[in-house]
Structures are given as structure tokens and as C-alpha cells.
Amino acid sequence: MPIFGEASEAEVTRAILAGFTRDLNEYAETEVIVVGGGPSGLVAARELAKQGVRAVVIERNNYIGGGFWIGGYLMNTVTIRSPAQKYLDEIGCPYSQYSKNLYVTPGPHACSKLIAATMDAGAKIQNMTSFEDVVLRENNRVAGIVINWTPVQALPHEITCVDPVGLECDVVIDATGHDASVIKSLEKRGLAKRIGEGGMWIEKSEDAVVEHTGVAYPGVIVAGMAVCSTFGLPRMGPTFGGMLLSGKRAAEVALKELGRKPKK
Amino acid sequence: MDSKKGSGDGGRREAWDLPREVYLYRDPSSVTLRLEEVSSYLKEILGLSCRVRDEFFAHHGRDLEVLAQDIASTRVRELARRFEPFEPVYGEVQFEARLLEEPTKRIPAVLYDAYRSLAVMRDLVPRQEATLKTLHIAFGHRLLGTFGEDGRYHARTVVCGFPSVVSTSGLVEAPAKPEGYYKLKARLAMAMGAIPFEAAKEPYRGQFLDYDDEHLTGVAKGYALQCAIYHIAKEPFCEDPSCRLFNAHRQSEMLTAQVTSGRLCMEHSALSSRIRDVITRGGEPDEQSRHRGRRNGHPS
Numbered sequence: 001m002p003i004f005g006e007a008s009e010a011e012v013t014r015a016i017l018a019g020f021t022r023d024l025n026e027y028a029e030t031e032v033i034v035v036g037g038g039p040s041g042l043v044a045a046r047e048l049a050k051q052g053v054r055a056v057v058i059e060r061n062n063y064i065g066g067g068f069w070i071g072g073y074l075m076n077t078v079t080i081r082s083p084a085q086k087y088l089d090e091i092g093c094p095y096s097q098y099s100k101n102l103y104v105t106p107g108p109h110a111c112s113k114l115i116a117a118t119m120d121a122g123a124k125i126q127n128m129t130s131f132e133d134v135v136l137r138e139n140n141r142v143a144g145i146v147i148n149w150t151p152v153q154a155l156p157h158e159i160t161c162v163d164p165v166g167l168e169c170d171v172v173i174d175a176t177g178h179d180a181s182v183i184k185s186l187e188k189r190g191l192a193k194r195i196g197e198g199g200m201w202i203e204k205s206e207d208a209v210v211e212h213t214g215v216a217y218p219g220v221i222v223a224g225m226a227v228c229s230t231f232g233l234p235r236m237g238p239t240f241g242g243m244l245l246s247g248k249r250a251a252e253v254a255l256k257e258l259g260r261k262p263k264k
Numbered sequence: 265m266d267s268k269k270g271s272g273d274g275g276r277r278e279a280w281d282l283p284r285e286v287y288l289y290r291d292p293s294s295v296t297l298r299l300e301e302v303s304s305y306l307k308e309i310l311g312l313s314c315r316v317r318d319e320f321f322a323h324h325g326r327d328l329e330v331l332a333q334d335i336a337s338t339r340v341r342e343l344a345r346r347f348e349p350f351e352p353v354y355g356e357v358q359f360e361a362r363l364l365e366e367p368t369k370r371i372p373a374v375l376y377d378a379y380r381s382l383a384v385m386r387d388l389v390p391r392q393e394a395t396l397k398t399l400h401i402a403f404g405h406r407l408l409g410t411f412g413e414d415g416r417y418h419a420r421t422v423v424c425g426f427p428s429v430v431s432t433s434g435l436v437e438a439p440a441k442p443e444g445y446y447k448l449k450a451r452l453a454m455a456m457g458a459i460p461f462e463a464a465k466e467p468y469r470g471q472f473l474d475y476d477d478e479h480l481t482g483v484a485k486g487y488a489l490q491c492a493i494y495h496i497a498k499e500p501f502c503e504d505p506s507c508r509l510f511n512a513h514r515q516s517e518m519l520t521a522q523v524t525s526g527r528l529c530m531e532h533s534a535l536s537s538r539i540r541d542v543i544t545r546g547g548e549p550d551e552q553s554r555h556r557g558r559r560n561g562h563p564s
Binding site for chain 2: 099101102207208216
């Protein structure tokens with residue numbers, strides 16, 4: 001007696017195809033596209049999905065979570081300063097208090113909980129997909145992004161001459177980390193500018209990142225470390241509270257941009 | 265800045281600019297700053313009757329978008345480079361607009377060029393108040409810096425000018441904290457890869473001013489006095505470490521001058537009482553001032 005039920009190869013292929021095309025069809029035109037599946041991007045997508053907003057996360061890697069898997073220096077304990085530990089409560093991730101305002105949790109636990117919580121809330125995730133460019137509309141407002149498979153980008157152009165596809169949306173959240181890829185693509189056109197990151201000043205940088213999270217260009221909100229390079233803020237050390245709260249702030253700003261009132 | 269050396273009498277009486285109106289502007293981000301007490305202190309020491317106003321930009325600002333653009337254009341982008349005018353990016357302007365709408369927020373980690381910031385503020389003062397007969401002392405949370413001879417920016421506690429600004433963030437960030445604090449912070453950072461700031465501060469608690477510190481109002485009195493003395497006599501600072509006009513570069517010095525001592529030195533005490541006498545007489549110099557002026561060869 002076999003353990004698994006019968007399914008043909010063609011059936012498996014069609015199931016993959018059906019699921020994927022259903023999702024792609026849905027987010028080809030959506031409300032919010034979050035570029036970057038690190039902690040700030042995931043939190044932004046989760047918070048928006050909780051509000052009933054159609055949000056998709058575009059992640060260039062196969063794995064989701066960005067740097068949230070490990071803390072500093074390849075050690076996988078992540079640190080979070082208060083009050084951001086409350087977000088770990090929200091996603092059901094255990095942690096312990098290290099000192100008065102500092103909390104620690106294993107990176108793999110926190111990261112996997114956050115990914116699951118984001119998807120549980122209803123956000124979609126498209127991994128192995130790279131951001132290539134922005135879609136511009138009237139007055140050069142960003143109205144979507146251009147994507148391609150990451151492997152296509154990884155190979156020489158002569159071998160993989162594959163045109164990208166475009167996704168339309170009302171708001172793009174640039175959560176691409178230090179690269180600030182969305183802002184960078186606007187910079188290439190002379191429409192925006194990345195000021196570059198300042199030196200490390202952890203004590204102030206987390207607050208600064210959260211406070212600067214907002215609309216950096218019409219149609220584009222920056223979140224997480226992309227905020228640092230966009231605004232020339234001091235870099236953060238290996239502490240993630242700022243990422244979580246920046247994602248939360250980005251979702252609040254996106255809701256406002258969408259003209260929606262937050263549900264209680 | 266000039267010290268009292270050689271000019272402790274506050275200069276010639278006729279060179280004083282005695283304000284008829286004094287306005288103190290609130291910093292809504294500082295919950296422990298009680299401006300009414302600062303106002304009473306200036307009345308007690310210099311005889312100045314102050315009026316407390318809302319936050320400076322909330323009081324004088326008009327076009328939010330333009331103001332946000334102007335403020336954003338004073339941000340210091342490179343600490344080790346002299347300021348060069350630049351066009352702020354869209355997000356910087358949006359950020360300033362948000363802060364103008366929510367003045368209870370404190371801005372962290374952003375430095376603004378002090379003199380350019382003052383110029384933006386000066387342009388907002390209405391013509392009838394843009395005179396040396398009016399003293400404006402604005403308390404604000406923005407961190408202001410000036411470019412030093414060592415080729416880098418330095419944060420400031422106070423920037424005397426028109427208007428004068430006392431930075432409540434500057435009072436915390438500009439004077440150096442105890443050396444041990446920085447060493448402990450570095451050690452903890454090495455040990456665990458993240459800094460438990462509260463743990464690093466704990467052994468030095470009380471040796472520096474922190475945000476929302478109970479000593480803030482006491483310290484603010486001394487800095488408001490520096491602004492007022494600068495406006496009147498053009499000499500805000502003193503060399504005596506126990507004088508409230510001492511230009512402190514370390515937190516310990518600031519707390520000694522403003523909290524432990526909390527007084528003026530003899531010379532500045534005498535100067536302040538002369539100013540107070542003149543102000544309470546409605547701006548007319550008394551006989552003593554006239555004689556002093558003649559003795560110094562500067563008839564008043």
C-alpha cells in the first residue's frame with residue numbers, strides 16, 4: 001500500500017502552473033508591491049495584508065528574510081531594542097531579555113515566524129524574481145515595476161536575452177536594503193538621488209530610520225536599510241528593531257497613500 | 265567666542281541692545297522643559313519680561329511645503345566637508361513636512377547647519393519683530409552644528425544670533441559624556457555585537473544630561489541667559505567654570521555650571537544686575553552707569 005496518493009507528472013506540472021499563474025494574474029495589477037523580502041519588507045507586506053490591501057513581496061533570492069536569519073558577525077542570535085520586541089509577540093516568536101532595553105531571539109526562529117505570519121496575513125511572495133526597473137506614468141510618478149527571473153540576470157546577456165515583464169501597482173515599497181534599488185533606478189534617470197549611508201551610529205540610527213520611512217519619490221516609499229542610503233543616515237549595527245518598526249511605518253504610509261483608513 | 269576676559273563689564277552701556285519684547289519658543293518634544301520657569305529666571309536675573317510662544321515654526325511658519333524645503337536644504341550631508349548649498353531630495357522635504365506637522369517628535373541622527381538654519385528662521389520673523397528691540401529665544405529639538413577649524417562639523421548646545429536657538433538635542437549630544445561611558449559602550453559592543461545603551465549609561469547616570477532629563481529646565485535657564493546676554497552685550501560666554509555663562513564642552517562642565525553651581529560669577533552677576541537695573545528703569549541708564557562710562561572714556 002503506497003503512502004502517497006497517485007498524481008501524474010502532467011498533473012503536478014499543471015498544479016504548479018495553475019497556482020503560479022493564478023497568483024501572477026492577481027498581482028500583475030495590485031495595490032502595493034514590496035521590493036525586497038527582508039524584515040522591513042515582510043512586516044510592511046504583513047501589515048498591509050492585515051488591512052485587506054493586496055500586497056506582493058518581490059524577492060530576488062530563493063530564500064526570504066534577508067539578513068534576519070543571522071545577527072552580527074555570522075552569529076545567529078538577533079538583537080532587538082525595545083519597544084520592537086512587541087512585534088515578536090505579535091508574530092508569536094519567543095525571545096528573552098538581555099538587558100533593560102535589549103532583547104535576543106534566535107534568527108531562524110524569528111525569521112521563519114515572520115515569513116509565516118506575512119503569508120498567513122494574506123500577502124503573496126514571489127521569490128527568485130529580480131527588480132529591474134520602474135514603470136513610470138504621468139508626471140513621472142512610479143506606477144509599477146519591471147521584473148525578471150533572477151537566473152536570467154545572473155547569466156550573460158548573450159545567453160539569456162529574455163525580456164522582463166511589468167507589474168502595475170499604486171505604491172511601491174523599496175525595502176531592498178543597502179542597495180535602495182528602486183531609488184537607484186530613479187537616480188539613473190535623474191529623477192531621484194541616494195545620498196549614501198553615513199557612519200554607524202546605532203544609538204540614533206534606528207530612530208532615524210523609522211522616522212525617515214516614508215515617501216521618497218512620488219509612488220515610492222522607502223523602508224528598512226534602504227532608508228539609510230536614500231537619506232544619508234548613519235548605518236545600524238546588528239540590531240533589527242528599526243527594521244521591524246520601519247516596515248510597520250511603511251505600511252501606515254502606504255495606507256495613507258492609498259487613501260485608506262486603517263482598520264482597528 | 266569672546267570670554268569675559270578684558271570685557272567682563274559687558275562692554276559700553278550705550279552698546280547694549282536692550283530688548284523691549286522677549287519671546288521664548290517651546291520645544292514640544294521636550295516634556296521636561298518648563299519654559300515658564302525659564303521665563304521667571306530671566307525676569308529674576310535680567311528683569312526681562314518674557315512671553316512664551318508655541319514652537320517657533322508652528323508660530324511663524326506659513327507655507328508648510330516651502331518651509332519644509334528650506335529646512336531640508338540646511339541638512340549637513342557630510343560631517344567632514346564645509347557646507348555647500350544643495351537641492352534637497354523629495355523624501356527629505358517630505359520628512360521635514362511630517363516633522364513640522366508633528367513637532368512633538370524628536371529628530372535623531374540628523375545634523376543641520378546652524379547658521380543656515382538661523383537664516384531660515386530669521387526670514388520667518390515678521391518685520392515688526394525683526395529688530396534688536398525684540399529678543400527671540402527658540403528651543404528646538406533639531407541638532408545644529410557648526411563647521412570647525414579642524415575640518416569637521418561639531419554639534420552645538422546653543423547658537424546665539426537672531427534668533428538664538430537652544431538645541432535640546434544639542435544639550436544631550438554636543439558636550440562629551442564621561443570618557444568611561446564611551447569605553448564601556450565599546451567594550452559591550454565588542455562583547456555582544458549590539459549595544460545595551462542603558463547598561464552603558466547606568467554607571468554614569470547623573471553625570472550627563474539625557475533626553476527628558478529632570479535637570480533640563482535648570483540647564484535651559486543658563487543657556488537662555490547666554491542668549492539674552494549675547495543679545496544685550498554681545499558676550500554670551502565666561503571663562504569661570506562655575507558661572508552659568510561658561511561655554512561647556514563636557515557634560516560634567518555643563519552640569520557643574522548649570523546645576524551644581526547654578527550661579528553667575530561675580531563679574532557677570534554685577535553685569536546682570538546693571539542690565540536689570542536699566543531694564544526695570546525702562547531702558548534709561550542710572551548715574552553709576554554714566555560715571556562708569558566716563559571713567560572708561562566711553563560717555564554713555
